[in-house]
């Protein structure tokens with residue numbers, strides 16, 4: 001009987017194998033989304049998948065509703081509605097001083113996620129190398145695989161998540177096509193300093209490499225830090241693809257609007273890939289995105305203040321519960337060290353935390369190319385109303401009441 005069962009599995013696997021591409025077997029389902037499903041099953045507090053549970057700005061929602069009622073229901077221009085591109089040019093100038101041409105240097109996609117995939121598919125050939133800092137936002141690994149690139153990982157090291165310039169230099173070579181940077185950073189909360197970015201920029205110039213910079217958390221910065229756009233550094237304007245979107249800044253992760261800013265030589269490729277992947281981003285929500293981009297400076301300042309208050313509530317509470325958090329400088333994530341619990345398996349720890357305590361986080365290993373580097377790490381996010389964070393903290397407090405947890 002056991003043999004028959006094994007035989008059935010082998011046959012099934014053989015059939016399945018021939019039905020899926022080899023490349024799709026080289027990455028797993030998203031661990032983050034899996035934690036959300038697990039959290040729902042246990043009716044837990046979801047501090048795993050990074051999306052806000054508070055409302056989006058009223059004026060932005062009204063603009064979306066208006067656009068639907070005005071019958072903005074058909075395909076927008078594939079690379080983005082003109083009103084959105086104009087708003088994007090204005091906002092970029094307002095915040096960074098950089099000029100981008102609405103006709104030739106912008107592509108609006110279905111979220112930053114599609115921006116990254118379209119960019120890498122547009123610029124990378126199989127066999128090219130792409131440098132990725134790790135721990136990394138989990139999409140970058142599969143993105144590299146999908147375009148046939150060989151990822152070269154460079155470690156960001158605790159406690160301040162900086163990189164060793166020699167290690168970075170050694171990762172560059174003749175086959176390097178691009179480097180992916182994410183600042184402010186998910187999952188660490190690191191904000192790259194100007195010095196660090198200049199080190200990266202100098203290597204990009206030296207090796208003729210394109211910087212693909214995910215700046216989706218550009219407005220979520222603490223203690224008055226400022227965001228340094230990679231494209232603003234000397235020699236980088238024409239070798240940088242700047243990716244951002246409305247998901248995080250305006251609390252609308254489900255609307256799926258993002259954009260790539262890049263010189264025409266690169267935009268021309270991104271646009272073609274984007275067109276055949278998705279045709280275009282949701283038309284009425286592009287109108288609302290334009291309204292969002294027109295919000296005054298005070299909106300961004302208040303948002304950063306509000307996130308800092310959430311951080312300052314959750315981080316000490318995590319510490320009190322027995323985690324060792326690494327203080328984030330930006331974005332809305334906090335990476336923690338779970339070794340204090342005697343934990344050696346982050347995935348088992350995360351499952352147990354959600355099942356027995358009712359709080360979901362993300363196992364650290366999902367952010368590393370070599371899972372063993374994240375085995376004693378767990379990431380939480382704090383894009384949550386105060387009441388939700390209080391519910392999480394109330395549950396976490398039960399951990400310290402137990403003699404052992406892991």
Ligand SMILES: Cc1ncc(COP(=O)(O)O)c(C=O)c1O
Nearest residue numbers: 050111112113137186245247258
């Ligand atoms: C670094 C980073 N980039 C991109 C995304 C996804 O952005 P979007 O909703 O625009 O696809 C996330 C979401 O968590 C993220 O953390």
